[in-house]
Amino acid sequence: MYRNSRGQPGAVLAAAAVAQFVFALDMSVVNVALPAIRTALGFAPLDLSWVVHVYALTFGGLLLLGGRACDLYGHRRLLIVGLAVFGVCSLAGGLAQAPWQLIAARAGQGLGAAAAAPAALGMLTSTFPQGPRRVRALGVWSAVNAAGGALGVLAGGLLTEYAGWRWVMLVNLPILAVALALVLAGVPAGVRPDRRERPDVLGAVLATGGVGLLVFGVVRTDSLGWGSPATVATLAVAATLLAAFAFAESRAPAPLLRLGLLRSRWVAGANVLVFLAAAGQFTAFYFVSLYMQQVLGMSAAATGTAFLPFSVSLVAGTVIATRVITARTPRAALVPGALLAALGLSWMAFISPSGSFLTDVLGPCIVSGVGVGLVLAPVAAAATTGVASREAGMASGLFNSSRQLGGCVGLAALATVAALRTGSATDPAALNDGYALGLAVTAGLFVLAAVVAIGVLPRRQAATPDPQSAAPAENRLEGTPS
Helix, strand or coil, X not given: CCCCHHHCHHHHHHHHHHHHHHHHHHHHCCHHHHHHHXXXXXXXXXXXXXXXXXXXXXXXXXXXXXXXXXXXXXXXXXXXXXXXXXXXXXXXHHCCCCHHHHHHHHHHHHHHHHHHHXXXXXXXXXXXXXXXXXXXXXXXXXXXXXXXXXXXXXXXHHHHHHCCCCHHHHCHHHHHXXXXXXXXXXXXXCCCXXXXXXXXXHHHHHHHHHHHHHHHHHHCHHHHCCCCHHHHHHHHXXXXXXXXXXXXXXXXXXXXXXXXXXXXXXXXXXXXXXXXXXXXXXXXXXXHHHHHHHXXXXXXXXXXXXXXXXXXXXXXXXXXXXXXXXXXXXXXXXXXXXXXHHHHHHHHCCCCCCCCHXXXXXXHHHHHHHHHHHHHHHHHHXXXXXXXXXXXXXXXXXXXXXXXXXXXXXXXXXXXXXXXHHCCCXXXXXXXXXXXXXXXHHHHHHHHHHHHHXXXXXXXXXXXXXXXXXXXXXXXXXXXXC
16 A cells, blocks of 8 residues: 655654654653652542553554554554644643543543554555565664653653653653654655555444453553452453454454454464563563662652663664564564563562662663563564555554553553562562562563464564555465464
8 A cells, every 4th residue: 555655765764763752652651750740630549540541541442443544544644643643632731730631631642642653563564575674674663662661761750850740741742743744754645545445343343442441441450450340341341342343354344453364373473472572571661660669769760760771772682683583584583582581580580678770670671671672673573574565554553452452461460460469568578579579470471472482483484475466465474374
């Protein structure tokens, strides 16, 4: 669909990278500012978490719809609309005077990100043909994506302490302005799809409802618990809607998610792997941040700054991975990367109340950062291997959905695990025990990710699909079990 994108590939890469940076930034930039937001706007304690949760809810719930909309209406168009919505809602959040206004603004940010994130990734896979050029482009995208999440903690701490909590929202505006300028000036409009298919309305309703309820049910477990009737009922309805979605997609003439796409071992394996990796990465960020503040007594700004070594090592791992998979397959970097991340997180699980940043955090952060970096670029490449250009948005939406759900479900589940270990105690020693257990489980998630990479991903690279071909995509997917 996005056929004349080769005019300025550098501009396409820059626009996609800057856009993804701001979406990743907003997954973590607000976290450190929550105490200041509660004081300023008068949030009730149980409502404050929705400043974080509602973004994950709308972002994760609408990603499949956003991905398919990119294929139907154009990556550039959806990227511009998504960035504009995200910017307007960032401004509204920065000017919020009441809790409901900030929560509504965060929901709008999730809506904009759900349209623009799959457009950005889909634009890359359509612009850069499968091979070394795509690997390098996805390496840049992955490094920026990971850096955004890590630097969000740093930015949140510094902005909250020195500029005020409103700037954790307003900081998005100059970044979004740069992204929009790059898109408008350097990204070609592309041609319209050869056929304008009718949107899969039923699939959109079922997918959005199912994923949205899944995220909603999971994020409320911090207050309701996993065994509460409300949680069980919500997750049961979510499962029913997702099962109905799968049934409907198998019969839809123009499905939101073509189920045949999942017959590719590259696509299926990469989505399972990114679910596990995101669950481990996001949860590790959470526990380490809490350990430094609540056990070591570090300030918000110091905690944010402490994530810089992780960010640097993560980018280094991404650069190494890009070089490895240029000559070999994504599997060659995914397996050692996942095991290295598991090693670093296992080391980090030995945190102690009498420890320090230098003895308990710095070394494990560097090791796990390199490991996570080795995973991020290859898993994005694997998720789009063998996918036709006209389904790039669909594959990108699925990949982003898996990542969002992994982070959300993993954080909720492991926060519960840590809370069970801690119990009602609030002293540093008890909190340390809970965080240590949670970090040990995140290491196990990366071990499981390595097992998936070994057992599911093919040993050989898929053949390069012809982006102009109108042949059914099933015929272009390699690594598909016979």
